[in-house]
Amino acid sequence: MRGIVGAFGLRGEKPLVTAQPSRWMAARDLIWTCYDDSDEWVVYDPFSADVHLLTASARLLWTVVSDEQPHAIEDLVATLAAALERSPDDELTRFTRETLSSMDRAGLVRPLPS
Numbered sequence: 001m002r003g004i005v006g007a008f009g010l011r012g013e014k015p016l017v018t019a020q021p022s023r024w025m026a027a028r029d030l031i032w033t034c035y036d037d038s039d040e041w042v043v044y045d046p047f048s049a050d051v052h053l054l055t056a057s058a059r060l061l062w063t064v065v066s067d068e069q070p071h072a073i074e075d076l077v078a079t080l081a082a083a084l085e086r087s088p089d090d091e092l093t094r095f096t097r098e099t100l101s102s103m104d105r106a107g108l109v110r111p112l113p114s
Contacts, residue, residue, distance in 0.1 A: 023112040024100060026066035030108065032059075045107060052106050057084065058099050065109050073097065
């Protein structure tokens with residue numbers, strides 16, 4: 001998992017989420033494309049007119065969140081670990097939390113009230 005721009009493949013100026021939400025909702029109407037020679041994703045948000053560059057892992061996390069079902073952080077980490085064929089561990093948990101926070105700042109996801 002390598003970052004592209006910013007900490008985890010995207011940037012934004014919104015403050016960090018301080019409490020760790022247990023449920024997330026993905027932004028709607030985003031336009032996605034993937035480079036032919038890379039696993040990086042470009043996403044355009046027509047609402048804000050922002051463009052973001054995401055890693056394949058960040059895109060996978062967004063895809064899991066986009067089903068609009070409540071997801072505990074442990075469930076998200078387990079899903080990512082299975083997709084990446086690795087064990088869930090503290091590093092992957094930290095990546096998941098930081099990526100969700102980055103995507104929140106960018107407007108690609110938002111936390112839902114518990």
